[in-house]
Amino acid sequence: MTTAPPVTLSKDEILRYSRHLIIPEVGIEGQQKLKAAKVLLVGTGGLGAPLGLYLAAAGIGKIGLVDFDVVDFTNLQRQVIHFTQDVGRNKIDSASEKMLALNPHLEIVKHEVALSSENALDILKDYDLVVDGTDNFPTRYLVNDACVLLGKPNVYGSIFRFEGQATVFAYEGGPCYRCLYPEPPPPGLVPSCAEGGVLGILPGTIGLIQATEAVKLILGIGEPLVGRLLLYDALGMRFRELKLRKNPECPACGEHRTITKLIDYQQFCGIPQQAPKQEEKVAEGEIEVTEVKKMLDRGDNFVLIDVREPHEYQICNISGSKLIPLGEVGKRLGELDPNADIVVHCKSGMRSARACGVLRANGFQHVRNMKGGILAWSEQVDPSVPKY
């Protein structure tokens, strides 16, 4: 990536990139490298938003975008590339429109698909480097393995609430994601941003660290964030750096590697294959929100337990529900009658499913999970209940 490419800058581009051109470390040659560069941005969400804007502004010649999601209202608190008027639009269209408005010299390639074992190598092969702005473990392992197999650097960033991690994987034989974390956590143990929340500014900070590293790699200047894991704590406003070593036993990049082609990453991450037809049905042990509403209206004798956190209960709640956060269910069994008819709910039905498991394991006989949580309640029973 350090050889001078055969691209030229127009008069307009020279003016546009003036503040780059007058830095000796960048100059015309550096700007030409940026123009010749092909960067794949996986995800146009929290991390992808600042990445897309700044990489477009910096003069990267070709940026591929991978996303198949649609902009919704909860994205706007942090995904600054999408505006209020974009709600309901495809993220890839919304993002590319902003990037082209910012820099018409840019070429954008839209990959409006879910990155998968079937398409990843084909999509990645045309790019010089990959920037990982995804939100889930299967895609992160997929991006890693594909980058290792193709020998492409993987500029990594991830966030949770007030904390972020960033590093560059698979750069010139350096450590990869599997060297850092050989395996993902089982589903449900580590909450996603949708479940755990994220400070809206945080992806800006981490995304721009990724953008900085991408630009440095292309220019071939400075010291890349390789072999170092950068940790950022927004609350303490502290950056820390940990050593990141190449694991000789790594299944993806070690000496005796076993991953020589892409695998099934959903299965690797313990996520069961969905049976889409059956999803609409009410499974055993579940109850529809409309049925719970009828039980309340009839004055049936049952207990409605809300297993969300107190700060979520403050946002909205169902009148008559008893708040026992998921983490306290096991300790507060004494407050409940094991023979009572119990309905459990949370925001969307995931945590309440776990709470039902805890109750059943402790001998509670009549426990049902309210399907779809308070979000479904808002949609189907009481629209005055705000969604969050």
Place this chain on the structure above:
Amino acid sequence: MAKVLIPTPLRQFTAKQDSVTVSGATVGEVLSALTTQFPELRKQIFNDEGKLRSFVNVYLNDEDIRYLGKDATPAADADTLSLVPSIAGGAR
């Protein structure tokens, strides 16, 4: 004694504390004392066989204990241990 830094996702198991000072001459002893003090944390960082889970890394200062002496790595009073779990958030 060593200071253990607790990351956000695990603070719910340490009474919301972001760092805990516990005794122990080795990393293993420090983690054992920590999870005795906070039993809820135990199943988050250790598997059923009592081994560290593969998505939780432990660093003594800035070095991964996998490349030191693992559990047997000596921990001095001035040392800081960091628990660094895998996080995946970024888009949604």
